[in-house]
Amino acid sequence: MSRGLDIGRTKYIFLGGKGGVGKTVLAGAVALESAQQGKTVLLASLNPVHSLSTLFMQNVSGGRFCKIEGVDGLTVVEVEISDLIERYRQNMEARLKEFFKWAEIPINPEPFIQIATTNPAFQESAMFDKVMDIMVNEGQNYDLVVFDTAAVANAVRLIGLSKLYGLWLARMIQSRKEAQEYRLRLSIRKEKVMEEIKKDPVVADLLNLYDKFAKTREAIVDPEKTRFYFVTTPESLPISVVKRFISMVQSFNIPVGGVFVNMVLDREDVASDPSGYLAAKLEEQRSYLSTIERDMGQYIRGYVRMYPTEIRGIKALYNITDDIRQYVPS
Ligand SMILES: Nc1ncnc2c1ncn2[C@@H]1O[C@H](COP(=O)(O)OP(=O)(O)OP(=O)(O)O)[C@@H](O)[C@H]1O
Ligand SMILES: [Mg+2]
Known part of the structure; x- marks a missing residue:
């Protein structure tokens, strides 16, 4: 020993x-x-x-x-946990709403937001x-x-879920980009499109999350x-x-x-x-x-x-x- x-x-x-x-x-x-x-x-x-x-x-x-x-x-x-949790709740709500919109699921997302943000694992997340x-x-x-x-349990779960979550995020980012690109092409010059997409707050948020996620995972398994x-x-x-x-x-x-x-x-x-x-x-x-x-x-x-x-x-x-x-x- x-x-x-x-x-x-x-x-x-x-x-x-x-x-x-x-x-x-x-x-x-x-x-x-x-x-x-x-x-x-x-x-x-x-x-x-x-x-x-x-x-x-x-x-x-x-x-x-x-x-x-x-x-x-x-x-x-x-x-400070209470501010953190409130901010996280709002963020999560925005992400879920965006997801429902993107996936064209024609139901009220509110109950899902409720479940996601009030379950016991939420605070830990x-x-x-x-x-x-x-x-x-x-x-x-x-x-x-x-x-x-x-x-701690979340840290471990993160690693298990990371592949799935990573795929989901990548797909969200991609589709958001496509939608934006399509919309922007109609209104502005082609060379400006990518610049504008990066300014999209949802894309920026997802890219940020993706980046943070990848870096943490890399450090945790090292x-x-x-x-x-x-x-x-x-x-x-x-x-x-x-x-x-x-x-x-x-x-x-x-x-x-x-x-x-x-x-x-x-x-x-x-x-x-x-x-x-x-x-x-x-x-x-x-x-x-x-x-x-x-x-x-x-x-x-x-x-x-x-x-x-x-x-x-x-x-x-x-x-x-x-x-x-x-x-x-x-
Ligand atoms: N070896 C020890 N001898 C005497 N008291 C101890 C000892 N270790 C911890 N304590 C006391 O036991 C209590 C619980 O310890 P501590 O807060 O570190 O536990 P914890 O696992 O962090 O608890 P929580 O899960 O609530 O965060 C504290 O009052 C602490 O001072
Ligand atoms: Mg403690």
Whole structure:
């Protein structure tokens, strides 16, 4: 088992795992460790409820890119989700309407727009759109970008769907061009036609999307650039979630960076609990720890112990990075 972070020239890191297992804490620790190694790092949170201000005990809210005091090279941003979702909804609506018009489907598109923009995966898709934006734009200014986002599954799905989506977009762009060309030929000189088509906002929008999509996909499947890490606790459900993620990611040939096992009870803490509750918990954890070692031993990059209080501030995060490097469950 190789411990700790050995990320080489990796540029994008995603962390996945069940809710509440410590993804934000581990994302903070990974970002801190990399900044310590001399990299310029952006930690981007795209969760509906942000927690970076709490984690760093510094006000970093409001979509600003904030340098973390006391750590050279670490910038964090809590992306504003509500504006993002509204803009995404409008965009999606325009695209769908355009599609219905183009395909000459003579039905009211409203119910489809409703379904597309209110289903549970929509929010995640909107967030993933922003992930793509950061990868293609702001992310270029940093050596490493760590994403604290719920959209990991979307990243993986994107790769599966990309061929289909790419074909669909290419076809949309083509037909829009044809329609425009036809219309413009009647009104302006031939040599001006292409110029005008590029100005068409729908074509521009689709071309943009297509470009962003292709670039993201290329980066995500490049093992030199992207790594997916997973976080689990020694409990049944979090382990199942990570197992499922690993096989999903592997089926698209994205190399797994590794697994962090968080909230591991320490024997010393247990000994000082007179109620016996922790002793029972420890027994339970032991059995899950062997399951983790048996089923994903080769992926384990470190263990983090369970602390008596929430993880807050740089000092607490340094405890996490130390644990990742050297802590072995007793
Ligand atoms: N090793 C640990 N010891 C003690 N508390 C921890 C540890 N790891 C995480 N926590 C605490 O557990 C809570 C959940 O952690 P965190 O927010 O990182 O989880 P998450 O996976 O990002 O959750 P969500 O899915 O809601 O985004 C936080 O209050 C955090 O401080
Ligand atoms: Mg979180």
